[in-house]
Amino acid sequence: MRLVILGGPGAGKGTQAEQLCNNLSIPLLALGDILRAQIAGETDLGKLAVPYVEKGELVPDDILIRFIGRRLLLWDVFNGWVLEGYPRTAFQAEELDFLLEDLAQEIDWAIWLKVPTEVLLSRSIDRARSDDEPEILQRRLDLFEERTIPILEYYEYRHKLLTINGDQSPEQVQQDILAIIEANSH
């Protein structure tokens, strides 16, 4: 199973992705976490990413597309994955499909955790990581609207989009995701 989790900052992507991985026994690739680890380790990717992550800006597409291109070739993710925080732009979504086509693989579902903007805002303020400071948070929300929302249309057109009400308890959201996947399994 290959799943993409989409949602704004504070939508619950991380929590839901982690539980899905446990429930479906597939590995997690969480791009925000990977980038933070690379930054902490001062790797080449970390050094390239740090100025963007610090400001809440998106890391340029070419850098992450190259990274994902190499990462998805590794054996541990050959039989499936949950991708969290990627794709975040329509270009990343399209390039991901090209990459998977070359590997004779495809995404099963893009799961959109739909949460009202005011709820995203209050959850993120409560979470308050260093890249969740007010101006940075606002920038992340704006980028989500501008860059990530168009991806929904991309997956909808390809009949891959599953929309979940993310404004519920984490347990209910997880149950809803598992139920909708089950109901749509071919």
Ligand code: AMP
């Ligand atoms: P996250 O924890 O998923 O909110 O990601 C933290 C930060 O990592 C974001 O604010 C971006 O700077 C960067 N980032 C994560 N995923 C992506 C992506 N797919 N494209 C560009 N930048 C990303």
